[in-house]
Amino acid sequence: MNKDQVKGEAKDIAGKIQEEAGKLTGSTEQQVKGLKKQAEGKIQKGVGDLKEAVTDLKETTKKG
Numbered sequence: 001m002n003k004d005q006v007k008g009e010a011k012d013i014a015g016k017i018q019e020e021a022g023k024l025t026g027s028t029e030q031q032v033k034g035l036k037k038q039a040e041g042k043i044q045k046g047v048g049d050l051k052e053a054v055t056d057l058k059e060t061t062k063k064g
Helices: 003-025 028-063
Strands: none
Touching (some): 003 028
Protein backbone atom coordinates (compact mmCIF):
# COMPACT_ATOMS: atom_id res chain seq x y z
CA MET A 1 0.00 0.00 0.00
CA ASN A 2 1.40 3.41 -0.93
CA LYS A 3 0.80 6.90 0.43
CA ASP A 4 -1.73 7.84 -2.26
CA GLN A 5 -3.86 4.83 -1.39
CA VAL A 6 -3.76 5.66 2.32
CA LYS A 7 -4.36 9.40 1.89
CA GLY A 8 -7.14 8.77 -0.63
CA GLU A 9 -8.93 6.34 1.66
CA ALA A 10 -8.60 8.76 4.59
CA LYS A 11 -9.98 11.63 2.51
CA ASP A 12 -12.91 9.47 1.36
CA ILE A 13 -13.77 8.57 4.97
CA ALA A 14 -13.44 12.20 6.10
CA GLY A 15 -15.77 13.20 3.28
CA LYS A 16 -18.37 10.65 4.36
CA ILE A 17 -18.23 11.99 7.90
CA GLN A 18 -18.54 15.58 6.66
CA GLU A 19 -21.49 14.65 4.45
CA GLU A 20 -23.29 12.93 7.34
CA ALA A 21 -22.58 15.88 9.65
CA GLY A 22 -24.12 18.14 7.03
CA LYS A 23 -27.21 15.94 6.89
CA LEU A 24 -27.56 16.02 10.67
CA THR A 25 -27.23 19.80 10.85
CA GLY A 26 -29.24 20.45 7.70
CA SER A 27 -26.28 22.07 5.96
CA THR A 28 -26.38 21.43 2.23
CA GLU A 29 -23.02 23.19 1.91
CA GLN A 30 -21.33 20.68 4.24
CA GLN A 31 -22.98 17.79 2.42
CA VAL A 32 -21.64 19.03 -0.91
CA LYS A 33 -18.17 19.60 0.55
CA GLY A 34 -18.25 16.07 1.94
CA LEU A 35 -19.23 14.61 -1.42
CA LYS A 36 -16.45 16.58 -3.11
CA LYS A 37 -13.91 15.31 -0.59
CA GLN A 38 -15.11 11.74 -1.17
CA ALA A 39 -14.62 12.11 -4.92
CA GLU A 40 -11.13 13.54 -4.42
CA GLY A 41 -10.30 10.66 -2.10
CA LYS A 42 -11.51 8.05 -4.56
CA ILE A 43 -9.45 9.63 -7.34
CA GLN A 44 -6.33 9.79 -5.17
CA LYS A 45 -6.80 6.17 -4.11
CA GLY A 46 -7.22 5.21 -7.77
CA VAL A 47 -3.93 6.90 -8.61
CA GLY A 48 -2.32 4.97 -5.78
CA ASP A 49 -3.83 1.72 -7.04
CA LEU A 50 -2.45 2.43 -10.50
CA LYS A 51 1.02 3.16 -9.11
CA GLU A 52 0.88 -0.10 -7.15
CA ALA A 53 -0.13 -2.04 -10.26
CA VAL A 54 2.74 -0.53 -12.27
CA THR A 55 5.21 -1.39 -9.50
CA ASP A 56 3.90 -4.97 -9.37
CA LEU A 57 4.14 -5.25 -13.15
CA LYS A 58 7.74 -4.03 -13.11
CA GLU A 59 8.66 -6.58 -10.43
CA THR A 60 6.96 -9.38 -12.36
CA THR A 61 8.73 -8.36 -15.57
CA LYS A 62 12.13 -8.35 -13.84
CA LYS A 63 11.58 -11.89 -12.54
CA GLY A 64 10.47 -13.21 -15.92
